[in-house]
Amino acid sequence: MKLYVSPGACSLSPHIVFREVGLDVQVEGVNIATKKTKSGEDFKAINPKGKVPALRLDGGEVLTEGAAIVQYLADLKPGSTLVPKAGTLERVRVQEWLNYVASEVHKGFSPLFKPTTPAETKKTVIETLGQNFDFLSTTLADQPFLTGATFTVADAYLYTILLWSKYFGADLDLAKWPVLQAYVARITERPAVRAALDVEAELKRASA
Structure with missing residues (x-):
């Protein structure tokens, strides 16, 4: 392959x-x-x-x-352990997170990479991403990974997208979200x- x-x-x-x-x-x-x-x-x-x-x-x-x-x-x-068996609720939970990361986090960043995006639009995009980061921080506050104790393909995806925060300075600095900062550091060590x-x-x- x-x-x-x-x-x-x-x-x-x-x-x-x-x-x-x-x-x-x-x-x-x-x-x-x-x-x-x-x-x-x-x-x-x-x-x-x-x-x-x-x-x-x-x-x-x-x-x-x-x-x-x-x-x-x-x-x-x-x-x-990266993905539960097909047909189980656990599998659907991983798919639920994959869809969330794709639609709310990944695509949320897209306008920020376009030089033609107006400054006011970028400001709104950053605010929305911040709200998503708040939600993710709440989810990860008491568990190491998105679905609990086990690293899954959804974590590989979220980790990848969170790395993009470094391109946008203080506005999306993960230091503002210590739970996400620790999550990224933890996964980086794998x-x-x-x-x-x-x-x-x-x-x-x-x-x-």
């Missing part, structure tokens, strides 16, 4: 999951601006959406959308997370 990533993007989430479940994966960087892969392929021919992550399976099929990819990967390792971060840092240096 080959995972297409862009360092610093949401593709870090499935990259972490790959390493958490111990699957072999080839990781290839993508320049989102030029839509070219590191090997020179036209990325839009791989994923017409032009967005990472994309996962090329051994049979040639391509999966897109991070929330779908992480569940697929975790299911390849039956018994993995060996699989460190391995994924190291690989993506190398990809970034190679493309500089």
Whole structure:
């Protein structure tokens, strides 16, 4: 399998999951601006959406959308604690969190990365993200991970998006949300997370 990533993007989430479940994966960087892969392929021919992550399976099929990819990967390792068994309420709880992160946190950041977004709109976006951070802090105040004591694919996704806070200075500094700051620090120490971060840092240096 080959995972297409862009360092610093949401593709870090499935990259972490790959390493958490111990699957072999080839990781290839993508320049989102030029839509070219590191090997020179036209990325839009791989994923017409032009967005990472994309996962090329051994049979040639391509999966897109991070929330779908992480569940697929975790299911390849039956018994993995990264995702509960399909058809259980516990599985739906993880899917509930994946949808929340995708719609309220991930997409919440999107306007902040666009230079054409008006300052007043950005102010509103930051206020809304702050409210979401308040909610997440309440959830994580008494448990280490989103669904309780066990790290799941939903945590890999939320962790990845929370890392973006550092790009927006004091307005979204996680120091204002100590529970989230501790959550990010805790997950960063996981060996699989460190391995994924190291690989993506190398990809970034190679493309500089």
